Ligand SMILES: [Ca+2]
Ligand SMILES: [Ca+2]
């Protein structure tokens with residue numbers, strides 16, 4: 122192992138991260154997670170399949186198959202399938218082989234689903250919806266306005282999906298896949314939209330991703346996530362998916378040994394076919410884990426981004442994590458922190474950041490989900506051909522976003538993976554979440570919040586902006602490394618502050634003038650990792666907390682070339698003085714360490730994205746317009762009533778006019794008493810979009 126590290130230093134910290142995993146806490150059942158080593162090696166051989174076969178033969182291995190690029194899956198039959206100990210001797214033997222450029226024994230990684238197990242099953246009440254025949258449609262409060270008339274003073278809660286549907290976008294032609302614990306594809310509310318080509322079972326290596334059934338229904342998670350995206354509309358079963366005409370697949374990968382190889386194959390599964398991947402899981406949200414994608418999973422993300430959707434890049438949607446109660450920080454999760462994933466957080470029906478939500482500046486946007494005990498949850502398909510109102514956490518938020526992005530790709534199939542992120546920045550809503558702490562306006566005029574990213578997704582605004590979107594200019598990446606940096610001491614007594622001048626690679630062809638993602642890579646040694654807090658301030662004065670204190674994290678491992686990512690400088694020009702501040706938030710004088718190294722990586726464009734040319738974003742403070750529409754309608758209702766009274770008292774109106782007025786009056790009276798009325802109105806406005 123040591124030999125491998127010295128030969129290929131790039132892999133050093135990745136190996137350290139996975140090998141250091143000894144002290145896990147599993148949120149759901151309190152059992153400590155101990156990684157197990159398998160009899161699989163992923164081996165990189167650059168000279169092709171025949172050489173791979175030869176190497177395997179020579180070493181007594183089975184060359185199971187090529188994973189992708191030059192990576193092969195080798196099985197060593199003389200090693201147990203599961204073992205607590207790594208077989209380092211054999212890894213050394215492999216890496217010494219002249220035809221092998223890299224090899225790694227696969228070990229299980231602790232990946233935790235981002236929902237909550239609700240012990241008190243809610244009694245299911247059957248609602249009969251009038252617009253869609255689906256009985257649970259009336260429970261989908263995040264898609265439509267379910268406020269009773271008596272509560273029209275309350276804020277409107279939906280994600281503006283109905284206007285996007287009314288404009289004709291229902292996900293047609295878009296393929297979404299859920300990376301999870303399986304998919305009950307023959308569920309009556311999934312089957313018509315099921316896509317076998319977007320599906321696979323990586324746990325059992327077969328084409329059928331059906332979940333493994335057990336008495337606790339442990340593997341319901343993937344089926345629940347999938348239904349949110351693509352429940353079949355108007356079939357009198359369960360509910361209606363956001364992208365109810367999209368194709369839905371499932372990759373079964375969480376119900377077994379989750380290794381780097383398994384994650385990679387999921388992340389790049391049929392990546393020239395699938396458009397959107399949704400993942401509602403990640404490293405343990407225990408508040409003391411720092412973990413990201415391994416070598417192969419990192420390569421898989423790049424494949425999806427560079428080769429997917431004919432080079433425009435697939436869309437990766439990731440749940441931002443449920444570690445709020447344990448002060449976890451989503452920037453300690455390399456999946457949400459990746460620039461390639463759109464990480465999604467949650468807001469409760471009270472438009473508050475819920476107790477489980479994590480804070481960090483890599484989060485891009487928010488959708489609704491569960492909140493405190495009595496708050497409404499998310500409705501979707503469930504195991505055993507059933508339906509539930511109980512899906513929760515950021516797990517439920519990510520698939521809502523994936524469904525919305527399917528509508529967006531239908532509105533404009535030419536969008537790139539970066540276009541989608543720009544669209545999120547330009548359209549997500551601040552107003553419904555304005556009562557929460559932490560909003561700030563950055564130097565380019567975007568409102569950002571580490572709890573919500575750019576705000577609540579707005580499907581109507583997204584699809585509308587997507588239609589005429591001009592593809593953003595090509596990505597430039599500018600890396601700034603300090604010259605002659607000597608390690609700087611950090612302690613509770615001495616916060617470390619570093620100012621440095623950034624030119625944004627001016628004069629070079631990778632100059633960045635309009636920022637997208639900012640990454641601060643640091644190597645820090647410290648006696649208590651969770652004591653550390655890191656801020657960064659841009660030349661525009663945007664101050665971002667890249668890492669907040671984590672009580673639970675007592676690790677002495679520090680950070681090894683770890684990337685802290687932020688989208689809070691979106692649109693800013695990076696030129697000027699940046700300040701990094703690293704401090705010990707605990708005040709514990711015993712803690713000690715040093716910043717060993719750092720570099721800043723700026724992603725963005727040298728040319729202005731088209732949209733910014735028209736000026737900074739203008740926010741709609743009256744986003745909750747249904748409230749206003751209602752009072753307007755009530756006013757016009759009153760004026761109609763007055764008119765009618767006048768007409769009647771004068772006995773002058775023709776029968777035809779009176780009927781006409783009576784119709785309008787009924788229309789007003791009925792809003793929003795029944796859904797059918799709402800839909801008839803929409804249908805009248807938008808043609809025959811709903812049968
Ligand atoms: Ca199977
Ligand atoms: Ca249905």
Ligand SMILES: [Ca+2]
Pocket residue numbers: 404405406407441442443444449450451454479
């Ligand atoms: Ca987390």
Ligand SMILES: [Ca+2]
Pocket residue numbers: 456457458459460461462463464483
């Ligand atoms: Ca991300």
